[in-house]
Amino acid sequence: MGITERKEKQKTELRRMILDASMKLFVEQGFENVSIRKIADLIDYSPTTVYLYFKDKDDILFNLHELGFQKMAEYNEGLWDIKNPLLRLHKMGENYIKFGVSHPEFYDLMFIQRAPMQSIEKMVDCEWKSGDVALGRLKDTIREGMDKELIVKGDVDAVSMAIWSMVHGLVSLSIRDRFNKLVPPDAVLPMMTQALNWLLETIDLTLKP
Template structure:
């Protein structure tokens, strides 16, 4: 590795350290309580160094938002080989659920905290938020293909896609915030034993099947 390559690697490593530290602080202390100075202290660099990479903490939050959507998009991407659209739609639900459970920090930044999407609305045109647009576009296209195959024909594509996303988001949020497990524990006398995330997801799929 030459000098130029080593310098580039150092820059990328430092950029990632900044993002990792910021993500931890945003989730632990909240966006408003997190400052560039606190991020700098965590990685043991000066605030000036961070400003060489990001103009402010909103820029850092947006970079984390992009990183999360790239990860989600790459996981959705592997489903393109599933030719039957209804099967792909079900698989997208499982991928979304798996992403949320395996990346709860990113999930909160992407879909729970309001600051990242406020930055997007204030500063980004559609082409500047490609990662986020691609994720929802994949869902829209899959619903459209389902309709072409005879599914959900009485529903508007965008509205139906939003409903699917809303239901999956609600399920994932209930699980991540502990509400789903609390319900299963406190209502054990009326609920059957088992994985209630899986049971609820299966109920969601059964509902989709009934709308075919």
């Protein structure tokens, strides 16, 4: 490995160290209580070093947010080859649940904590492409199902919101250990998948007046 390649590898590793340390502190102390100095102290570097990679704490949070969406997208690789939109919708729900249960820290950052969205709103000319793509995939699948008369026609945005809220509720309750009151820990994920399948098979996907 040449000098240039070695330096690039070191930069990549240090950037990942900063993100990992930031995630740890955000989870343990909350976004508001974490400072660049705390992040730097955790990885034994100076705050100046952290600022070489990220302009501020909001920038770190945004990059963690984006990393979470990249991880979630990996669960859906090959999903768009499924021709039947209903089957694809079921699989999207299952993958969403698996991601949330497997990566609760990222899920909390992406879909529960207020700080990420507040940070994104403050960033100038910030395009939240990852979030838009994820939501767009859901809406496209529902719209396709309606076009093929596999889903009762209705307001795509409203139906998307209903389905997203449903799986979000399942994941949120799970990562807060609420389902342990109902089933043993090793049965939570299978039960969540069963609940998802039952709901998607029986829900009336019509926007009621």
